[in-house]
Amino acid sequence: MNIINKMPSPKEKQNQKIDFWTLYEKFKFKVIRHFLLTTIWTIISVFLLLIIDNFISEDAKITNDNYSSLLPEVLQGHFSSLTKENFVLLGVVLVFFYAIFFYFSNLWEEELRVQGGHYVKNQLLDKFRQLPFEEKEKRNKEINILVEFDSGEIGYTWEHLPNHVYHSLLTIILLISMRWEKFSKMDSKGIFFSCFWLLLINIVSFFFTRLVLRNEKKHKKELTKEWAVINKETEKANLIEGMGLTPQYRDKQRKASQKNEKLLLSFNRTKSLNKTIPIYWLAEMFPYLLLFIVGKFSKTKRNLLSMWWIFENFQEIFKCFWEYGEYASSLSRVNYFLSLSEKDDNLQGKILPEKVTIKTINFEKVSFKYQSSSEWILENYTHSFTKGEINHLFGENGIGKSTILYLILGLVKPHKGQIIIVDSQGESYNLHTDINLKYWRETNTAYCSHDNLITEGSTGQRQLANLSQLFATKTQADIFLLDEADNALDQEKKKEFENNLENLARNKLVIYVKH
CATH class of the missing domain: 1.20.1560.10 (ABC transporter type 1, transmembrane domain)
Incomplete structure (x- = not known):
């Protein structure tokens, strides 16, 4: 290929x-x-x-x-x-x-x-x-x-x-x-x-x-x-x-x-x-x-x-x-x-063809900790996220749910282990060494969190507008990463959002972080 x-x-x-x-x-x-x-x-x-x-x-x-x-x-x-x-x-x-x-x-x-x-x-x-x-x-x-x-x-x-x-x-x-x-x-x-x-x-x-x-x-x-x-x-x-x-x-x-x-x-x-x-x-x-x-x-x-x-x-x-x-x-x-050091987005890395979709994201013995902490937020973490269903991440604060999304986005890199991307044609890539991460974030992924850039309305209204904007503008993305993006919605809107997410997951790789 x-x-x-x-x-x-x-x-x-x-x-x-x-x-x-x-x-x-x-x-x-x-x-x-x-x-x-x-x-x-x-x-x-x-x-x-x-x-x-x-x-x-x-x-x-x-x-x-x-x-x-x-x-x-x-x-x-x-x-x-x-x-x-x-x-x-x-x-x-x-x-x-x-x-x-x-x-x-x-x-x-x-x-x-x-x-x-x-x-x-x-x-x-x-x-x-x-x-x-x-x-x-x-x-x-x-x-x-x-x-x-x-x-x-x-x-x-x-x-x-x-x-x-x-x-x-x-x-x-x-x-x-x-x-x-x-x-x-x-x-x-x-x-x-x-x-x-x-x-x-x-x-x-x-x-x-x-x-x-x-x-x-x-x-x-x-x-x-x-x-x-x-x-x-x-x-x-x-x-x-x-x-x-x-x-x-x-x-x-x-x-x-x-x-x-x-x-x-x-x-x-x-x-x-x-x-x-x-x-x-x-x-x-x-x-x-x-x-x-x-x-x-x-x-x-x-x-x-x-x-x-x-x-x-x-x-x-x-x-x-x-x-x-x-x-x-x-x-x-x-x-x-x-003079501060800049991030390495591997700009000379590969850009996946538009017709190729992402099938799985595999975490292989990934360990990571933040510079401000001596504790590992993730240690020998191994998991596969697949297309065709909603990949849920549940748990208390501080166990690394958001960090997993940051790793997939290429915002941070593993201290140990690797993250492997497998496409629909069976080709595999090491995310942080093979892929152009800047293009990856801008084109291949869609990210939405509980915090957003909408300035008007209540917290729930801002979240709803943010989600609507994401789904309308990121249609080309293969991977959707949602970090408690609906935690301020009322029950009716949450149910509607989860139904839309199930439909989205049939053709996209969706990771949904929730308490």
Whole structure:
């Protein structure tokens, strides 16, 4: 018999790391476009600053109504003669284009923020879908925090930080290069002190940034725990209230919240010092200390505005440093999640032809236990499930009834033994090593449990709608697995359901779990 092999579509690399270069490759054209626009408006802003600097400088002398001397030297060669009216017109044109380019730069930056955040969110959710059964149960609260908070933090920051650092560095380089001749005439004490003060600000900023980064990691770890408590209460709010457990859950949530609040407050001093000392203390003190060191402004005075603007851009870089702490913390959490091992659905495995039906499912000395338990839920379990009748699974909770269905679905795999599938043509396959499990779940099996995705109606109404939906949409399935799917139906509906199940079992392999 020929077996159809369906090659899966190319998969993105597992454990793909999220960083600037990953997102750059995804949005390369838009990033380049934004950086080019940033370059243009930064150059224009430097021209405007130097015009203002020349305008208030004592060096600039206007002769014969020629205002070209107020322009930066790089522009004077193109505008050797400028009347006052033309000078004003040129200034207005520069300001107009500066505003236009700045507007589109901000517009495109916001676009990259939104798209970057959504890309990270989708990567996280795709990863969550690929986690093994038990890992998915364990991480279902963590993924909420990563999607709601960390993907947004990365989306906001990933392109914003390098772009703003680039803009500030470019401004500093342009100012130094265009004012180099005047800077070189400064007092040696002024030059030495300026370099020393910049180095000091960098060292202090680096020190505080490391502290903030360490604190952010601690905070987000505790935040995950708090959100787990909140999600559990909000998801089961009516059940908790009905059981009279609201006070206990309130106390548990407030305890977690108070712990997080105390942690944040303990970090508050470090964050405030990080913002205050490098930017609003050391940088703002610079001109006064420079005057004290130099003793007089003379030639230093002529460069004060340009130097002040250089320091302002260094301040912007320092701001990016302390923003980087939160970004790096989110990046670390996201990449750790993306590095988790994925389930093996044997995508290169066999896909059964549509005309071939399943005759029996044989459990051969199957043993299984969950990672969270030291006890075997199934041990040397041997049983055959056959087509043509309802295969009942009765018993108390915890004896492995649902686990048997999970094994047949390929959601979990036996630690020992094997599950053999026998088709109508007598061919046998080891379910977990021979069969494409993803296709098997989507096409060959139909699964329905007491829990469902219907959101409206009573519990019984939701179960009835769920069963009707299953039988209407899974007509191609050979195997029907029902895990207490009718436990909320009234007696009349249960009897009707069991009659329909008997009819279904004549042509399908049906396994019916019931207390």
